[in-house]
Amino acid sequence: LINSLDHEDIQIKIPDLSNFSCIFEGSQGLLLDEYNSNYPYVTRGRTGTHNIIDIIREFNIEINQITYVTRPYLSRHGNDQRFSGNKLVHDYFNIVDTTNIHNQWQGSMKYNFIDVSELTNRILNDFNAFKLHCKNVEYKIAITCVDQLKSEIYPFYKNGVLIESYNKIEYEFKKYGHFVSIFNSPIN
Secondary structure (H helix, E strand, O other): OOOEEEEOOEEEEOOOHHHOOOOOOOOOOHHHOOOOOOOOOOOOOOOOOHHHHHHHHHOOOOOOEEEEEEOOEEEEOOOOHHHOOOOOHHHHEOOOOOOOOOEOOOEOOEEEEOEHHHHHHHHHHHHHHHHOOOOOOEEEEEEOOHHHEOOOOEEEEEOOEEEEEOOOHHHHHHHOOOOEEEOOOOOO
16 A cells, blocks of 8 residues: 655655545446457547556455446447447437537537447446456446437347337346446436
């Protein structure tokens, strides 16, 4: 455990964090991880829980819960074959996004349906890698923006097939064994 950092005349005291509750916020989505199979449509960096492993080791922090947050649809700036102008998303969702405006580098926001099986695999891959470092950790999925659905039909892909279901999307995730929380208000 590092108690202080010395650099010339600067000394910074770092508190013992092992008795505090810590909240870490991940960066971007799991689909954008630079080692994702979706290359080259990724960010130059790691996403998910990868970046906090060094921190929890250095400060002897035990994590007991990870919450993966998603909307009931995918969104992205920039190019990606998964987002080849899928206008159908707007038939099902009333998406209002005033922050991500069109720009010359990334174009307009693009949307697609979530593939429940694909997202499950990404979450489990990330979680299982993290679980090697924190043995007593659990995870859950939080789904935001479900109030943007235009009807009671929940559209999603499952193994690449578009499904329209009257079962709520959390039901599909629960079938894979996930604990799911639903939020009607967007989390920005």
